[in-house]
Amino acid sequence: MSGSLWLKEESAGLDTLPALPRPRPSWAAADPIDELTTRLEEVIAAAVHPDEIAAILESDGMTDDHIRLTYGREDSFALAEDLYARVERRFTEPEGPPSDLWHTGLGGCLLRGLVFALPGLAYVLGAPLLTGSPSAPGLPAGTVPLLAGAVTGWVWNQALSHRAHSWLGLGDRRAAARTLLRGAPAGALLGALVAFAAAAGPGEWGGAVFAAGQAVYLGAATVLLVLGRERALLAALAPLVAGTPVAFWLGLPDPARAALLGTSLALAVALAGRELLPPAPAPPGDAPGRAGPRLAASVPYGLFGLGTGGLVLYAAIGDVIALGAGAGASVAGPTAVALTLSMGPAEWLLYRFRRESLAGLRATTSARAFRRATAGTLALCLTVYLAVLLALAVTGTLLWPGAPDIGGIRLASLLLIGTVLWAALLLQSFGAALSAAVVCGAATAAQTVALVSGAGDPRLVGAGVAGAAALVLALLGGVLLGRATAHRP
Template identity: 65%
Template sequence: MSGSLWLKPPASTPPLAAPPRPRPAPEVPAGPGPAPDPLDELAARLDAFVAAAVHPDEIAALLESDGMTDAHIRLTYGRNDSFALAEDLYARVERCHPEPPPRTRGGRVRAEGLGGCLLRGLVFALPGLAYVLAGPLLAAGPGRYGLPAGTVPLLAGAVTGWVWNQALSHRAHTWLGLGDRAAAARALLTGAPAGALAGTAVALAAARDGELPAAVFAAGQSLYLAAATVLLVLGRERALLAALSPLAGALPALRWDLPDPFRAGLPALSLAAAVLVAARALRPGTARGAAGRGGPPLGTSVPYGLFGLGSGLLVLDAGLGESPAAGAGAVIALTLSMGPAEWLLHRFRGGSLARLRTLTTAREFRRAVTGTLVLCLGGYLTVLLALALAATLLWPGAPWPAPERLLTLLLLGTVLWLGLLLQAFGAVLGAAAVCLLAAAAQTLEPAAGPLAAGGAAAVLAVLTRALLVRPTAHRL
């Protein structure tokens, strides 16, 4: 939801051994005696990396990444290819797995804490109270496509904001990962207002007669999404929570009717507070950066925007149930579950790294990672189910969800969690493609919702296991 979960400054990662460089065969010494074995020299140079490897394929990947060709390997080391050379290196060097680096007070520790992740889940869900307050003010009369009045411009603006801000947060996180917080702030300073303008323009274009109040609310929604993106990327969740605190006044609206000025004033107050806090957070980081430094390619952030589009459409489909009350429980559960989901992603990462340090065979590692994956996914689905049932009990007039609705929700949760996991490990393009196809299937044929979600969950499960059972996928 807020970019890659383990991007951090390169200085905090312990350096690996220097990669091998193809070099000419050593000259034969003039004196008597055998020539030194170049394989021994290579093993000594790569001792730290080879000792930490849990499978020869890791070593082969390092050799190939530096352009060591099979012809060079045959000429210099007398082995057929990089895999044969990697197996010999693996056999020559004793296993010695390094301890994890000591934790610092940086952003990663903050993100790994359960309290911090729950806080993020809360700030994801609290903006929903603005819809509870402003709902009666948005539009009158019947809406389009069987939806409540004013829904179309709201959805159009929201989806535009999700797409833009997912891509923007990835770009800003990339700058943070490079250790350039000022560049990240500048990216947010230019990208966040542009995203707010784009969401507003799309909402206004989608509005029809009688939906101007909904379009105005959608403009505020776009502005809030921009401000929230800034604060979440910069780690200011507590400031965002404070800005959202006026929305707690929406709780009485679940039971009683409230005056219109009250309904309009509380969301406006929260919006103004969020924008001011975001602007203040950006001020220290807008200084000019180092001259001539190129930024990360813009195209690398596009898949993250596409993943935001696919996952956003899937969540919207879950919220458009037989009635607004029926869909509200699903949306509340999904948004609140994003906090535990993020924590479980970090738990999976930590468990996998622990197995990488302690296990000595690829088979043991595959089995351990698969078990950790099943446990973390099962834990997330348990939390999601509990939140869905609790939201149904607390939401006035919400019908008890049918078994097929709960099954669809759990399948959707599987898709979202596995998609976030793939995104965190850099395989975002596959996750985005699967989510977009599932969302398209549900949009074109709503009755195919469970089938589309189930198919997407199965495909993502296969992709996730195929990627994450490889030790090289877990290298920091």
């Protein structure tokens, strides 16, 4: 009994002895964690959260089994926390002038926004060509085939654009051009077939023909935009831009309207063909069977085009309902034009946010400080975008004869849709295209069901759906953008 008590006292004494540092014998092997800390010191010092270090470890191929055997830690996250605690926070500036991966000129973004919006003038110029009884539910004649062809083109050309950009990112311009050469005509044919299939009666054949030309234009414009030929596309739109004011204020006969539309279309096709034909010769050593981007990787971007395009489409339908579906009405309206024009400033602000988030990584030394800085930058960029969108909408309302007042439900709907579009584009820029596509697609589907079933005022439904989508995207953005690892180049 006394022996047991003595053993317990002796054990308790051993447990309470102070932990004294013991010098490592000269014959002992170096601590592998010390070696890893030395090797990754600059990376560890620049991290604002252990998860950044864990991502680096996993990218180096360190499995949990290897970490347990080599470093005695449970997994990459436990090892990262140990490394993070060993090194003081600092950010070592690179030698030479700093590289700005997210710098872009405002002029180029505004030019792209302009060429996105100017094709909408075709609906104004071609409205008298769309004769017939109004489409259900109370929309101008030819609207159904026009919208069917447009939606098809948005889906196809967004996916095509992503695949071509993926080849360009790999440095293979020839493969990108080959992708566009095959994909653009196929998308134009598909859009035309869908438009003709959607024509429900003789009164909609004019809309189907117009939609076929629209499909061809979308293919040509995709080629020019992907290859960075925005100025060429702007030149192709010059006849349309010059003729629309004359037709709007003074009037033009239908053959002249058709000639202006056909001229811009022919110029866009010719300029796109000049970029793709003849094919560039293969560089020396180019392997025709090289591995390229996965086709499945472009699908979320096509769905993203469907969702965001649908939101703009229903904003335009709201204007059409407010303006009335009488003669001369078109599926273009001041709200849709403002949203489309705002895509130029939106793109510049996305670049601005990415630049400021990288600057935040350099300036902050804790995860909390980084999240606070990122939230402030995000709020500022979104506020600037909505202010620009509001200014464009007000200007368009003042210039558009008979446009409804920019206030009440129309203003709320505009700002909510703008928030959804910018937040979705932001998530897409961080690689979360599928999440953004699902949210925008669900919003578009909900509005489609409400419009077809006649459930409530489409403008009220649109505002409610956009508000719900904005809330979901805000939650997704908070989860994604709050992680420092998401902002690393």
